[in-house]
Amino acid sequence: xxxxxxxxxxxxxxxxxxxxxxxxxxxxxxxxxxxxxxxxxxxxxxxxxxxxxxxxxxxxxxxxxxxxxxxxxxxxxxxxxxxxxxxxxxxxxxxxxxxxxxxxxxxxxxxxxxxxxxxxxxxxxxxxxxxxxxxxxxxxxxxxxxxxxxxxxxxxxxxxxxxxxxxxxxxxxxxxxxxxxxxxxxxxxxxxxxxxxxxxxxxxxxxxxxxxxxxxxxxxxxxxxxxxxxxxxxxxxxxxxxxxxxxxxxxxxxxxxxxxxxxxxxxxxxxxxxxxxxxxxxxxxxxxxxxxxxxxxxxxxxxxxxxxxxxxxxxxxxxxxxxxxxxxxxxxxxxxxxxxxxxxxxxxxxxxxxxxxxxxxxxxxxxxxxxxxxxxxxxxxxxxxxxxxxxxxxxxxxxxxxxxxxxxxxxxxxxxxxxxxxxxxxxxxxxxxxx
Numbered sequence: 143x144x145x146x147x148x149x150x151x152x153x154x155x156x157x158x159x160x161x162x163x164x165x166x167x168x169x170x171x172x173x174x175x176x177x178x179x180x181x182x183x184x185x186x187x188x189x190x191x192x193x194x195x196x197x198x199x200x201x202x203x204x205x206x207x208x209x210x211x212x213x214x215x216x217x218x219x220x221x222x223x224x225x226x227x228x229x230x231x232x233x234x235x236x237x238x239x240x241x242x243x244x245x246x247x248x249x250x251x252x253x254x255x256x257x258x259x260x261x262x263x264x265x266x267x268x269x270x271x272x273x274x275x276x277x278x279x280x281x282x283x284x285x286x287x288x289x290x291x292x293x294x295x296x297x298x299x300x301x302x303x304x305x306x307x308x309x310x311x312x313x314x315x316x317x318x319x320x321x322x323x324x325x326x327x328x329x330x331x332x333x334x335x336x337x338x339x340x341x342x343x344x345x346x347x348x349x350x351x352x353x354x355x356x357x358x359x360x361x362x363x364x365x366x367x368x369x370x371x372x373x374x375x376x377x378x379x380x381x382x383x384x385x386x387x388x389x390x391x392x393x394x395x396x397x398x399x400x401x402x403x404x405x406x407x408x409x410x411x412x413x414x415x416x417x418x419x420x421x422x423x424x425x426x427x428x429x430x431x432x433x434x435x436x437x438x439x440x441x442x443x444x445x446x447x448x449x450x451x452x453x454x455x456x457x458x459x460x461x462x463x464x465x466x467x468x469x470x471x472x473x474x475x476x477x478x479x480x481x482x483x484x485x486x487x488x489x490x491x492x493x494x495x496x497x498x499x500x501x502x503x504x505x506x507x508x509x510x511x512x513x514x515x516x517x518x519x520x521x522x523x524x525x526x527x528x529x530x531x532x533x534x535x536x537x538x539x540x541x542x543x544x545x546x547x548x549x550x551x552x553x554x555x556x557x558x559x560x561x562x563x564x565x566x567x568x569x570x571x572x573x574x575x576x577x
Contacts, residue, residue, distance in 0.1 A: 165281040166240035167206055171352070174308040178355035179212030180205055182301070182309045183281065189297055190317040194380035197290040199297055204283040215307060216282045217272040221256055225382060228269060229287040235273055236281040243280070246271065294381035294509050299372040302353050305365070309353035314372055316346045323377040325389065327506040330370045348372050364498055375508045382451040391507040395550055395557015402455040403490055403552060407479040413463050414483040427486050427521055432537045434480050435528060442476070443467050444531040454509070470515040473530040477517055489518040489551035491560065493544050501548030504559055516544055518551055518560060 165183060174181050183204040190198040207216050222228050231248040248269070256266035273282055301312035318324060320339055328335075328348070336347040350370055378387045384401060388394040420437060421430040445467040456471035459479035468476060478488045492512035494500040502511045517528040526538045527545075535541065551558040 163204075163283075164240050165204060165206065165236040165283070167208075167238045167279045167281070169240075170206065170310065173354055174310060174352065175208065176308075176355065177306065177357055178308040179209055179306040180207045180215040180308075181355075182307060182312060184310060185301065185312040186315075187297070187299060187313070188315040188317070189374075191293055191296070191319075191322065191376065194293045194376070194378060194385070195291050197293050197296065199288040199290065200286075201288075202283070202285050204281060206279055206281040208279045210276075210278065212306065213272070215303065217270065218251075218284050218286070219268060219270045220251075220286065220288065221266055221268050222288070223266040225291045227289045227291075229289055231269070231271075231284070231286040233282060233284045235275065236283070237277070238279050240281070244273075246273075292379070292381040293376050294379040296374045296376065298374075298510075299348060300369065301350050301371075302369055305356050305358045308355040310351065312350050312353075314348045316374055317343055318376075320344045323389075325375045325377070325506065327373040327375075327503070327508075328371075330368060331372065364500060366500075373506065373508065373510075375506075381454075384451070388507060390557075391502070391504070391550055391559055392556040394507045394509065395552040396555075398454075398492075398552040398557070399490075399554055402451075403475065404554075406456055406458045406475055407482060409459055409463060409479050409483060413480075417480050417483045421484055427519075428524065428526065430484055431481060431486055431519055431521075431526065431528075434484070435477070435537045438473070438477050438480065438530060439533045441466055442473055443533065444473065445469065456515075470531050474515045474517045474528075477528065477530045481519070487520060489520065489553055489558070489560075491516050491518050491549040491551045493547060493549040495544045497542065499542075499547050501561070502550055502559065504548060507557075512550060514544060516540065516549070518549075 170181055170183070183206055185203045186201070187203075188198075188200040190200070192198065205215055207213055218231075218233075220228055220231070228248070231251065233246050234242055235244045235246070237243050251269040251271045253267060253269050256268045273280075296316075299312075299314035301314075302309050316324075320341070320343065322344070326346075331348060331350070336349075338345045353370070377389050379385070386397045386401060388397055417434060417437075421433050424430045424433055442462060443466065446469045454471075456475040457468060459472075459476045462468040462472050462476040474490055478490055481488045492502070493514050493516050494502065494512050495514035515530075517530055519526045519528070527540050528538070529535045529540055529544065546561075548559055548561045551560050
């Protein structure tokens with residue numbers, strides 16, 4: 143009798159556990175299969191900002207892959223470095239009927255350098271995993287935990303990662319201290335997050351269900367402009383041992399200038415005198431700048447270096463002058479230092495580069511916006527922009543890689559937003575007031 147009771151109890155426990163994580167593909171509603179190559183069955187993302195130098199990210203994500211076109215969504219790619227550590231990874235793979243086929247752990251992941259093929263050196267590494275399965279559909283479940291020793295960059299929530307992906311359930315939880323000041327940018331999310339507070343912590347929860355896959359259309363707008371997302375930026379932050387605060391672009395630009403740029407513009411007296419002699423016969427500031435730009439192109443070449451805070455901070459101008467190479471940050475800083483030697487003002491500008499025109503958001507300042515640096519010279523009546531990484535681009539010309547978008551200029555007075563328009567090779571600049 144006791145054996146029968148034990149069997150019944152185990153049966154109900156097993157049945158209840160199966161009901162909680164039933165990955166049978168037939169349970170996916172028909173509308174979530176339409177036009178979908180994969181479906182996110184459930185995603186739970188938790189960001190716990192325990193302190194500015196200790197932010198924990200916990201993720202559980204179950205994805206059903208319908209066919210080989212959705213296979214890439216089953217791939218998990220995790221970057222790490224001295225500031226980011228992967229604490230735990232585990233997962234399971236289920237067949238179309240929701241029956242467990244196999245399990246995997248961190249030991250099953252490939253671990254390689256994050257070198258991009260053109261950087262001189264990077265200190266980041268990447269773990270990645272893609273199951274070797276050729277029977278569709280199947281479901282893969284990931285569980286992983288990551289620790290960030292900084293809170294300058296908080297992971298965003300983008301529940302729908304592609305047009306051909308549908309979403310059954312997705313939840314984003316952000317936890318911080320009640321005294322922490324944060325800014326939130328929620329887009330295309332109806333209602334407000336669920337909020338609870340205690341003496342020790344404040345919790346915000348966003349939930350979304352039943353997002354359909356859509357057909358990809360040519361010339362459609364950037365998905366970031368209409369998809370649901372949540373972005374969070376703390377006012378007080380820590381990054382690679384540096385501390386700061388910002389609540390708008392003016393304050394962020396001020397921190398970049400004071401902490402990352404100001405002490406990097408020193409040139410040797412010999413170089414300063416050389417630049418002065420180089421332009422002594424030129425009559426206008428623009429002619430002087432043109433000659434210095436030619437000197438920059440002849441002397442330097444682009445090489446990417448991404449080490450530690452170097453992802454945001456340029457190497458000193460004196461090093462570029464000595465070595466003859468640098469990345470976009472270093473070359474813009476070097477050109478700015480050369481111009482400074484002959485009293486020509488210029489601005490170090492953060493821009494989002496790429497074939498898709500994407501501006502920084504004037505209503506929401508954050509360090510994650512922008513992936514390239516260009517130089518702005520506010521010459522009287524003729525603001526001129528320079529791409530300092532190319533040895534061939536003409537003076538005063540920006541290609542469609544960076545033109546016609548809003549950028550952040552980092553100055554001694556703070557951040558300023560400018561827009562550059564390139565019409566018939568004539569540059570027109572407009573200052574956008576910060577609110």
